[in-house]
Amino acid sequence: MSEMTTERVRTLIDAYGADPERWPADERDAARRLVETDPVLSAELADAASFDALLDALPAPAPRPALRVALNAIPDRARLRWSDRLATLWPFGAPWGPAAGLVAAALFGVVIGVTVPDPAAVTDAASSGTTTTVAYDPVAAVAAMASGAADLEYLQ
Amino acid sequence: MPRIAEGDAAAYRALVDRHADRLLAFAERLVGDRASAEDVVQDAYLAVWRTAARWTPSAKVSTWLYRIARNAALDRLRRRRPSVDPETVTLIDPTDGPERGLSRRETASAVRRAIDALPERQRTAIVLVHYERRSGADAAEVLGVSVEALESLLSRGRRALRAALEGRRPDLVGGEP
Numbered sequence: 057m058s059e060m061t062t063e064r065v066r067t068l069i070d071a072y073g074a075d076p077e078r079w080p081a082d083e084r085d086a087a088r089r090l091v092e093t094d095p096v097l098s099a100e101l102a103d104a105a106s107f108d109a110l111l112d113a114l115p116a117p118a119p120r121p122a123l124r125v126a127l128n129a130i131p132d133r134a135r136l137r138w139s140d141r142l143a144t145l146w147p148f149g150a151p152w153g154p155a156a157g158l159v160a161a162a163l164f165g166v167v168i169g170v171t172v173p174d175p176a177a178v179t180d181a182a183s184s185g186t187t188t189t190v191a192y193d194p195v196a197a198v199a200a201m202a203s204g205a206a207d208l209e210y211l212q
Numbered sequence: 213m214p215r216i217a218e219g220d221a222a223a224y225r226a227l228v229d230r231h232a233d234r235l236l237a238f239a240e241r242l243v244g245d246r247a248s249a250e251d252v253v254q255d256a257y258l259a260v261w262r263t264a265a266r267w268t269p270s271a272k273v274s275t276w277l278y279r280i281a282r283n284a285a286l287d288r289l290r291r292r293r294p295s296v297d298p299e300t301v302t303l304i305d306p307t308d309g310p311e312r313g314l315s316r317r318e319t320a321s322a323v324r325r326a327i328d329a330l331p332e333r334q335r336t337a338i339v340l341v342h343y344e345r346r347s348g349a350d351a352a353e354v355l356g357v358s359v360e361a362l363e364s365l366l367s368r369g370r371r372a373l374r375a376a377l378e379g380r381r382p383d384l385v386g387g388e389p
C-alpha cells in the first residue's frame with residue numbers, strides 16, 4: 057500500500073463523503089490519521105459531513121408485504137419449462153425465429169452438399185501449363201498460388 | 213444459487229427474504245417511483261429464477277443481484293423515463309413536528325429531484341455507495357467499471373448534487389427550517 061497523501065484523502069472525501077466506513081477498507085486508517093493531523097482536511101471532512109446529512113434527508117423506501125408475496129409466487133408462475141431452458145440459451149426474445157433460421161441453414165447445407173459435384177472430379181487433369189482449375193477448394197487455391205500457377209479459374 | 217438453478221423454490225424464497233427490501237430501495241432511487249421500482253424488482257427476481265445457472269461463484273450474490281436489478285431498471289427507464297411528482301412521494305418522518313416535517317419533506321423532495329437529474333451512471337454510483345453502503349469495489353463491479361472510474365463518477369455526481377442543493381444545506385445544518 058502506497059503512503060497516504062493529502063490529495064488522496066481529498067479524493068476519498070470527494071468521492072465517498074465524510075464517513076470513513078464508506079472509504080476503501082485498505083486506506084481507511086491511514087486516511088483517518090491524516091485527517092486528524094490536518095486542519096484543512098478536517099474542515100473539508102466537516103463540510104462533506106453536512107452534505108451527507110443533506111443527502112440523508114431522503115428516507116429509505118419502506119418495504120411492502122404485497123411485493124414479497126408477488127416475488128415468492130414467481131417460481132409457481134414461471135416453473136422451469138422448456139421455453140425457460142431455451143431462454144437461458146437465447147435470452148433475446150422468442151427462440152423460434154433463430155431456431156427456424158438454423159434449420160433452414162442446415163437444410164441449405166445439405167442441398168448444396170448433395171448437388172455440387174465433387175471437386176476432385178472436376179479438377180482439370182490436364183492442368184499442365186499455366187492454367188489450374190479448382191472448384192470450391194480454397195486450400196487447393198492457396199496451394200496453387202503458392203506453387204506459382206499463373207492463373208486460377210474458379211468453376212461457378 | 214446452484215439450488216435455485218435446479219428449480220429449488222425454497223432457496224429462491226430465501227434469496228427474496230434476504231435481498232428484496234434492499235433491491236426495492238435501490239430500484240426506487242434509480243427509477244424515481246414506487247410502482248416502477250416494484251416492477252423492476254419483480255423483473256429482476258424473474259430473471260434470477262430463470263438465469264440462476266449463469267451465476268458464477270467468483271461474483272458475490274448481492275453484487276450480481278444489484279447488477280440484474282440495475283439492468284431491469286435501465287430497461288424500464290429506456291421505455292419510460294418517469295417524471296416524479298414530489299407530492300406523491302411519502303417522505304414524512306414521524307419524529308418531526310409539523311413545521312420541521314414540512315421542511316424535511318421539501319428538502320427530501322429537492323434531494324429526490326436532484327438525484328433524478330443526474331446521469332444514470334452517476335446516479336447509480338451515488339445510490340450504491342451512499343444509500344446502499346456498498347463498497348467501492350462492489351459498486352464498480354455492478355457498473356462494470358474500475359474503482360478509479362467509479363470514484364470519478366461519485367465525485368462528479370456529488371459535485372452536481374451540491375450545485376443543485378446548495379441553497380438547501382442551511383435547512384439541515386442549522387437544525388431548524
